[in-house]
Amino acid sequence: MDNSGVTFALWSWARAQTASGSEVCVLHAPAANSTKEISFVSKESSPGLSHHDVPHRGRHRLTLRPVALDRYLGRNDLLVLHEGWVPGNLVAAAAACRARVPYVVMPHGVYESAWTTYLKPPRWLRHRLERRLLERAAAVHVFFESEIADVAALAPNASFITVPTGFHLPNERWTGGGGYLGWLGRIDPFHKGLDALVGAIARLPADQRPMLRIRGYDYRNGIARLRDLIEKLDMAKWVRLDGVIAGAEKTRFLQQAEGYIHPSRWECHSIALLENLALGVPCIVSKAIHIAQTLERWSAAVLAQPSEAGLAAALPRLAADRAVAPRGRALVSDAFNWKTLMPQFHSAIGRLGLQ
Incomplete structure (x- = not known):
């Protein structure tokens, strides 16, 4: 299991479900298939939470398929499949159907219309297979109601539950004083609006x-493309591009920033953004992402169009509107509190007859 926001969310859900009384086992490909050098996701077992290597065929993430997954599934289980557009999910769903185990798909935003431009052909076949996967699922678990339209366009007969990923409020608080604005994540310049x-x-x-x-890790040669842009615009004096960061060093990086900027052109539910809001870091956030509506209701961030003009207009506002910082932390404490979210989740799956 590679490090990513999706992996962090997966383990966060597993721990929250365990804490609420469920027994959870994370089934995954052998660790040899993981490629990231720095781990920023805790994958330790605990009472009620275990993980198990499942044999897979395939050479990399986009071709890996679980082998004989049926033997790991029991009649009282619920299988949760993460992301989409991968053959592993199709094979896992078929195994669940053979074992008469219901499954839920948690797509983490991969069915957004903008995201699907990344798909390799034949797209018509991939759309057909994915529609079958989604419509046979007990539910598609989205984080915001605004996600449903894109999924329903692909799979009109799919059922949905809507509960966002939560986040534990840390003891640490934003301090500022570092003299920089921060950004953290997967370096994909276009998607992330960098x-x-x-x-x-x-x-x-x-x-x-x-x-x-x-700070972040490369995606499809994004670091090189971003460096070329920085050089082209003669911005090396103002833009510093560094590598992956984790643990206490990452916390200090976020705490000491004068603010955090999240300019994505589309985004499902950013863990990095939640982490900054939870620390009380004042944030500029793209209006195009799903959480933006919630942030607007709470006045918990400076919102901006993810364009050069929109972001240029927002940058001076961040220093003038520091009140967004405590409201961001309050938002995480209330709307993204696992103690609030897990009853919502259990109620949702109960309505589907899955409890």
């Missing part, structure tokens, strides 16, 4: 440009 963010900073007068520090 190209627009660098362009936005370039639009500002030189004496008004903030220092931006980007």
Whole structure:
């Protein structure tokens, strides 16, 4: 299991379900298939929570398929499949059907119309297989109601439950003082809006440009593309691009930033953004992502269009509206509290007859 926001969410749900009284086993491909060097996801077992290597065929994530998954499933189980568009989910769903075990799909945003532009052909066949997967599921578990339209366009007869991933409020608090704005995650310049963010900073007068520090891991040569853009716009003085960060070092990086910027052109439910909100870091957030509506209701972030002009207009507002910081922390404490969310989840699956 590689490190990612999805993996963090997977383990967060597993721990929250265990804490609420369920017995959970995380089934995954052997660790040899994991490639990230730094682990920022705790994968330790605990009472009621275990994990098990399942033999797989295939050479990498997009071709891996579980072998004989049926033998790991019992009649009283519920199988949860994460993400989508991978043959492993199709094979796992077929195994669940053979074992007469219901399954739920938690897509983590991979059915968004913008995301599907990444799909390799033949798309018509992949759409047909994915529709079958989703419509045979007991439910598709989305995090926000606004996700449903894209999934329903692909699978009109799918059923849905809506409960977001929660986050534990840390003892640590935002301090600022580092003299930079932060960003953290998977470095995909277009998807994550990093190209627009660098362009936005370039639009500002030189004496008004903030220092931006980007920390994360490469995706499809995104680091090289972003470095080329930084060089092209002559922004090396204001934009610093570093590697993966985890643990206490990551917490300090977020705490000491003057603010956090989340300029994604689309996004399901960012764990990095939740982490910053929970610390009380003042945030600029793209209006295009699903959590934006919630943030607007709570006045918990400075919202901006994920464009050069939109972000350039928002950057000066962040320093002037520090009140968003405590409201962001309060939002996480209330709307993304596992103690609130797990009863919602159990009620939702109960309505589907899965308890």
